[in-house]
Amino acid sequence: MPADLPTADEPDRPDRPDGPVRQPPQPPPAAVMGLLNYITATSMDEDYAHVSRREGSRGNGRPGAPGRVALIVLAAFGILVATAALQTSRSADATRTSHDELVKQVLARKAQLADRRELVDGLTSEVRTLETESLDATVDGRAVQSRLDDVGVITGAEAARGPGVRIEVDDGPEEDAKAEVLDVDLQKMVNGLWLAGAEGISINGQRVTNLTAVRLASASITVNFARISPPYTVLAIGDPDTLASRFVETPGGQWWLDLQALYGVKFEIDSSEENLTLPAADRLELRYAHIPDDPESLP
Amino acid sequence: MIAGLGLVLGVLLGLILQPSVPVWLQPYLPIAVVAALDAVFGALRAFLDGIFDDKVFVVSFVSNVLIAGMIVYLGDQLGVGGQLSTGVIVVLGIRIFSNVAAIRRHLFHA
Numbered sequence: 001m002p003a004d005l006p007t008a009d010e011p012d013r014p015d016r017p018d019g020p021v022r023q024p025p026q027p028p029p030a031a032v033m034g035l036l037n038y039i040t041a042t043s044m045d046e047d048y049a050h051v052s053r054r055e056g057s058r059g060n061g062r063p064g065a066p067g068r069v070a071l072i073v074l075a076a077f078g079i080l081v082a083t084a085a086l087q088t089s090r091s092a093d094a095t096r097t098s099h100d101e102l103v104k105q106v107l108a109r110k111a112q113l114a115d116r117r118e119l120v121d122g123l124t125s126e127v128r129t130l131e132t133e134s135l136d137a138t139v140d141g142r143a144v145q146s147r148l149d150d151v152g153v154i155t156g157a158e159a160a161r162g163p164g165v166r167i168e169v170d171d172g173p174e175e176d177a178k179a180e181v182l183d184v185d186l187q188k189m190v191n192g193l194w195l196a197g198a199e200g201i202s203i204n205g206q207r208v209t210n211l212t213a214v215r216l217a218s219a220s221i222t223v224n225f226a227r228i229s230p231p232y233t234v235l236a237i238g239d240p241d242t243l244a245s246r247f248v249e250t251p252g253g254q255w256w257l258d259l260q261a262l263y264g265v266k267f268e269i270d271s272s273e274e275n276l277t278l279p280a281a282d283r284l285e286l287r288y289a290h291i292p293d294d295p296e297s298l299p
Numbered sequence: 300m301i302a303g304l305g306l307v308l309g310v311l312l313g314l315i316l317q318p319s320v321p322v323w324l325q326p327y328l329p330i331a332v333v334a335a336l337d338a339v340f341g342a343l344r345a346f347l348d349g350i351f352d353d354k355v356f357v358v359s360f361v362s363n364v365l366i367a368g369m370i371v372y373l374g375d376q377l378g379v380g381g382q383l384s385t386g387v388i389v390v391l392g393i394r395i396f397s398n399v400a401a402i403r404r405h406l407f408h409a
Contacts, residue, residue, distance in 0.1 A: 039390055043397040044341045044348075045359045052350035066346065069353045071305035073360050077335050078309020079318070080364075084332045086313070087320055 156209035156281040163240040170231035170266035179263040183216040192252020198236040204228040207281040244271035334367035340398040347405040
């Protein structure tokens, strides 16, 4: 709405001189001015001017000087301002206190969690010690123990030691985004190593078991849900004479030779390792699979 | 003179007494302060214009504070409290700015 429409004191239009023309009443300025213009134009209460005109015409009073009432109102204003300021600073304190309190709680719970983890680790090793002790006591027990050890090495529940290959891989030149080692590459490598006859594999100290997933999670690769970062060291226990050469023949090995040739990804095989040690897997819990009650009924 | 005295007196009273604000009134306190600020600056401008009047000041002060609080209360009930507060602050802010500009013209003749 334009602000320069006719105002109340504009004279009648000269193009209609004949007879008493019924002029529509002029709209109030609030109706014809833009809202913001109106607010700016009437920023001071109109009542001051109004009262001043009335008092002036009556010729009494002494306008312009604040009296006792103004003092009281201004005192009220001062109290209002002081109270609001105090209130704001007080609630800021309260906010900060509750924030600090929450942080403290989080830290306490974290410490508690760490304690409990330590307790779990201690109890686990105690259980293993007791298990070994009681199994070692009898001949049958020793047989069970040796079977447990074999199965443990196969499943990754036990640490494994033996000859094998060490493969060092790393991202290629930094400016080439395609030269980055991806989860797919490590998956192909692990599958190639199994195919080449590896009996145990670890990636950056994480044992690869039949429950292990190698996957990309938010820009970093995780193995056994643990985050690992380049360079990657893959250890594989197997026949030291054939493991490396057979691995290179597998699709996984071919894939890595291609990566090395095309993108300059670092890929080094060291097959002279006599004594590799693979750590045990952190967790091997089966939630759903169990031994059938009646093995004879299997098809 | 008397106005400055009142203001200082009020601030001192507020700081000394530290009145506690009931919880239901707390959201309206800041907006009441802004509305009161508008009334005070309007009064100062009227004073410099030589048309100040006690009664008008009292009425404008009280009605400003009450209406601002009521608008925000209404907005809270309708679920647009935040937006209405913003609207009230914008309007009062514009008024304060233009009043201060007029005061500045009076004081510095610029």
